[in-house]
Amino acid sequence: MEDKIRHVICPYCGCLCDDILIEMTGGEISGVENACTLGARKFLDDAGNRLKGPIMRKGGEWVDISYEEAIDYAVKVLSEADRPLLYGWSGCMTETQAIGAHLAELIGGIVDSTTSVCHxxxxxxxxxxxxxxxxxxxxxxxxxxxxxxxxxxxxxxxxxxxxxxxxxxxxxxxxxxxxxxxxxxxxxxxxxxxxxxxxxxxxxxxxxxxxxxxxxxxxxxxxxxxxxxxxxxxxxxxxxxxxxxxxxxxxxxxxxxxxxxxxxxxxxxxxxxxxxxxxxxxxxxxxxMRGHSNVYGSNEVFTWISGYPFAVDYSRGIAFYNPGETTAVDILARKEADAALIMSSDPGAHFPRVCSEHLARIPTILFDPYPSATTHLCTLQIPTAVNGIDAAGTAYRMDGIPIMTRRFMETGYPTDTKLMQEIYDRIRKVKEDA
Incomplete structure (x- = not known):
């Protein structure tokens, strides 16, 4: 049986094209109309390239673990870190970005988006x-x-x-x-x-x-x-x-x-x-010309919560903003971060070598549905649903217009919003019980 789903939002770039037609056959995406080559690939290559579940590096090898074990590890690493870095956020929904900003405040970390290396x-x-x-x-x-x-x-x-x-x-x-x-x-x-x-x-x-x-x-x-x-x-x-x-x-x-x-x-x-x-x-x-699908959203959300659009450092107990000092590249180049959470981005493919080397030395948790260059640097990778495909949420177009993306298929993957909320709630309980 073939279904056609109209007016789908493309989650690839900041254009957030809202006229995509998706053809579904047997519950899988079989065709894409109106999208550009990049957007079509985002849809068509989606299912085949995803990780099946969380993977963790143990003894130099990757082993499959459960989502519960992955959350346990993330809670332990982030709650015990002295200077954690929370970076990325440009490919997830604004609901997830808001939790990330609050989490950075809770653990006294730095929250930064890909904005610091583009716009x-x-x-x-x-x-x-x-x-x-x-x-x-x-x-x-x-x-x-x-x-x-x-x-x-x-x-x-x-x-x-x-x-x-x-x-x-x-x-x-x-x-x-x-x-x-x-x-x-x-x-x-x-x-x-x-x-x-x-x-x-x-x-x-x-x-x-x-x-x-x-x-x-x-x-x-x-x-x-x-x-x-x-x-x-x-x-x-x-x-x-x-x-x-x-x-x-x-x-x-x-x-x-x-x-x-x-x-x-x-x-x-x-x-x-x-x-x-x-x-x-x-x-x-x-x-x-904003690149990622929701990088503009990260600037909006971080500004609502902290007063600053990116590179926000909560280590002083208050929001502190000084690009060139509190941006992810500078934090990693100075080897200050002792733990990292990377959300929906690939710093391993774009950061200077010294930064990638430091990410490989510290506990690095990557939230990404697909293997990437950062996979080779991280300790744990957690695949999630993709905003605009099997997850729904808010994204900001490159001109600052918020658009609600749709979920048009069910894959069984948890959303990054759900996982981040669980991490936040558990760390908050740890802090309250301490």
């Missing part, structure tokens, strides 16, 4: 100068000029162009595709650059210089600009500035190509101020 600089800049943003729906229906800066959107967020920008139908346009202009700024000619109206190729680390030059041109101070700025001819900068100034409604989307290069959050501050300059003449907004 942390974006948040630092927004804290300084604000965020002239809007929903993706506004961009889809109103924007006639789009900038993708340091973001290879076609490969990283394949449906962003078709749902919200270049290829999307718009309420206020007769022929949106022909009326829109797309500007791509990057250090190399990416696949996204192939579809650009104007491609601006800059030198590595030249983002701040180019943004400053564009701001000067918008302010009618183009005379101070040299003939070449970070590999970009002055004539092209003037042309790009004029395209931006003539836009009726523009949107700048930026990726980690600008947040994780020289200048870091100062690049983003300059980009926001560039948008502010344009808003003297017309209407522009700016938004980060």
């Amino acid at each position: 942390g600089p974006s948040i630092l800049a927004i804290q300084e100068v604000g965020h002239p943003g809007c929903t993706l729906g506004q961009v889809k229906n109103r924007a006639d000029t789009i900038i993708y800066w340091g973001s290879n959107t076609i490969e990283a967020h394949p449906r962003h162009l078709s749902r919200y920008t270049n290829y999307a139908d718009a309420y206020f346009f007769h022929n949106a595709f022909r009326e829109r202009k797309v500007i791509v700024v990057d250090v190399r000619k990416t696949v996204t650059a192939e579809i650009a109206t104007e491609f601006v190729q800059i030198d590595q680390g030249g983002d701040y210089h180019v943004l400053s030059a564009l701001r000067a041109i918008i302010r009618e101070r183009g005379g101070v600009i040299p003939d070449m700025v970070a590999g970009v001819p002055k004539a092209q900068l003037i042309r790009v500035a004029e395209i931006c100034r003539q836009a009726k409604f523009g949107a700048l989307f930026f990726g980690v190509g600008i947040t994780m290069t020289g200048g870091k959050y100062k690049n983003i501050r300059n980009a926001i101020e560039f948008i502010s300059e344009l808003n003297r003449y017309t209407k522009w907004t700016i938004s980060p």
Whole structure:
């Protein structure tokens, strides 16, 4: 028997596409429509690649254990740790993230999300100068000029162009595709650059210089600009500035190509101020291209609970926030953490070697349905249900809109919310009885 389930939320990236059609045959996913290649793989490869149950490293070998044994171990390790690190949180639901933040406070640990290695600089800049943003729906229906800066959107967020920008139908346009202009700024000619109206190729680390030059041109101070700025001819900068100034409604989307290069959050501050300059003449907004399905949610939840969006240290008994000191990479590089809980992320594939080596030396508990690079570093891995497939919960789209994901199949795996709640309750009882 074949069933078709419509309007499923894709749990892969920050676009959270809500028009996915899933074909089910015999209780298994047999087909996916409307999803991009990355999203389809998330659904189709799901069941075959999952761990069957918790696994624990004993004597250099992996052994299968029960969920009860896994929870016992997690409670013991986290309750006895002096400086535990709770990291990840970008692939789980906000309900789980809230428990994680409260758990960090309970045990005096550090709670940090993948934000600290991707769009942390974006948040630092927004804290300084604000965020002239809007929903993706506004961009889809109103924007006639789009900038993708340091973001290879076609490969990283394949449906962003078709749902919200270049290829999307718009309420206020007769022929949106022909009326829109797309500007791509990057250090190399990416696949996204192939579809650009104007491609601006800059030198590595030249983002701040180019943004400053564009701001000067918008302010009618183009005379101070040299003939070449970070590999970009002055004539092209003037042309790009004029395209931006003539836009009726523009949107700048930026990726980690600008947040994780020289200048870091100062690049983003300059980009926001560039948008502010344009808003003297017309209407522009700016938004980060958030990668994971619910990394934005972690920032929201941690801010509600602690007042800070990521890298929150509770070791003083109060929330303390100082990126560069309390972020996961810094904690691990200084070898401060004596235990780690990794939730729905893969630091083993992305962290510096010194951090991965330290994770391998300490008790590391990984919550992830699938084997990953971090599996080889951890002491215990606990597979859970996947938000948007066999678990339901709240996730935040990259523009800050909360969306309820659906559970459309039953696999028997417990949700990470349920397991984290049990860990929290048991550690709280241990603390109260002590």
